[in-house]
Amino acid sequence: MADPLDEVVPQPGAHGWSPEEGRRHEMKGPFHLPKGPDGFSFVLFQSTGVSLQPGHRVDLIENGAVFERMLEDIRKAQQSIHILVYIWRPCDVSDRFVEALRERVSAGVKCRVVVDPVGSEEVRGDKDFDQKVEQRLTECGVEVHYYRPLAGKVLGRLLGRTHQKLVIVDGHIGYTGGFGIWKVWEGDGLEPEQWRDTHIRVEGPSVCQMQLAFSRAWQESGGSLLHPEDLPGPREPGSVRAGFIASAGKLGMTDAERMVRIVIGTARKRLWIANAYFTPPNAIMEQLIHKAHEGVDVRILGPGPVHDVPIIRASQRATYAELLRAGARIWEYQCSMMHAKTLLVDDWLSVVGSTNFDALSLNKLGEGSMVVADEAFAQKLEQGWHRDFEHSREITLATGGTTNPWRRLARRMTQLVGQDR
Structure with missing residues (x-):
């Protein structure tokens, strides 16, 4: 053979x-x-x-349906919620995330957010995220950090961004895809202001790798090391092989x-x-x-x-x-x-x-x-x-x-x- x-x-x-x-x-x-x-x-x-690796459950989610699925999982979180996004801008979707995170913080869940300033505000020359989102998040107890702020940096800093999109709940459920937290990702992708996009919800061993990707960005952005309970042992809720x-x-x-x-x-x-x-x-x-x-x-x-x-x-x-x-x-x-x-x-x-x-x-x-x-x-x-x-x-x-x-x-x-x- x-x-x-x-x-x-x-x-x-x-x-x-x-x-x-x-x-x-x-x-x-x-x-x-x-x-x-x-x-x-x-x-x-x-x-x-x-x-x-075997042991995964995966769900394909298109367009704005991803937000309802994410928020459903976030509202059930018991230990931690980690969000790493390139774009987070003020809008109705943002308000729903802020409210869901506020409720979970009040229940004792650790909520951590990393936002890339290029996608969210600095290049556009405004402070919408800082003034309209970050302030609300921090006031309710969410820890928020910017990934590689641009002040005083050269062109290489401008290009060296994080374009990842990750939402991780309790170290067991992960989302990735093309989404940002902004209004253009609502809807069904059939109108000019509603972008067509595809996302995935994952349970299984690879969620640990997603959590590690968040952790690296979190540390570089000024966040402290995660605790052992933030990196729980993998579950195997399905039979799909993935990485x-x-x-x-x-x-x-x-x-x-x-x-x-x-x-x-x-x-x-x-x-x-x-x-x-x-x-x-x-x-x-x-x-x-x-x-x-x-x-x-x-x-x-x-x-x-x-x-x-x-x-x-x-x-x-x-x-x-x-x-x-x-x-x-x-x-x-x-x-x-x-x-x-x-x-x-x-x-x-x-x-x-x-x-x-x-x-x-x-x-x-x-x-x-x-x-x-x-x-x-x-x-x-x-x-x-x-x-x-x-x-x-x-x-x-x-x-x-x-x-x-x-x-x-x-x-x-x-x-x-x-x-x-």
Whole structure:
């Protein structure tokens, strides 16, 4: 019987790729990975230190429904509530979280919040979170810290943010995805001011890894060490295999990029990518093109006319021509800002989290993604894709898939943040 790891080899000469070009990248490619969850788990572990552990229960949650589920869990908390978010701004959703946390503090639950100031206030030049949210939280006993305040710092500090989205209850229930605590994440993603997004609720061993990701951000933000009761032993409420990949920006290849490249390499039949900021680095573009040439069903779903960062949309569109010529298919979501960050591979592997397909997310930001090996979960994610197709426009070379000087310039500019390694 052949060793499955014999398949983990580069493919020199395939579709323009050469050994000389491959040596420029720390993880050479294109490449194939072993079939199935066991082989994938082993490769993921040797690259990121995280393997797929059994014992999970996972729930896919779309759009604003995530808030009601979170608040339901928060109101039942007995020990601790930990929240780490990039965006928290004053709104009705914020008010509901403040009230739920106030009630739990009064019941003796430790409530800790870390907010990134870039997403929440400082770059926008106002103090809405400070004056309208933080003050209310601290007055009722919630401990609040900012992650890497910007005062007096250089550009590297501006880029080195945490983009993670984590809500962890009692060390046993965890949430991640694309959410922020702000009004645009309410609703069903079918109106311009209601963003389309995908999230995951997790119970099981990986919640400990989510808690550790929060703890690292908490310590760096001035918080004290957590107590042993904040890191309880794992429960195993289900049978799903999953792992949480936390990533931090650094010189060299991050765990976020390692995870993305391994997941892409695993695809044999299907590789569907929904991403809010789809402008992948060249090494990942090479992988996607190679997969499409191999006959893998490569599909990209990105934002359409409703986009919060126009230069990213232009950069996204600069990738279309190469991908379409290779055989990939591309859709743009029409109703609102498509903010999800998900991958669907074959019929068993899914990724849901905060990780974008751009150089900033893959090289500079703190990110987190849940990797799930489960056919039932993959089917639910696929169902969401088909609903999104109904509200999306397919792009072809004849209908907007070509590039132009502005798009090429935008792509060069968005790649610059990843060129320090």
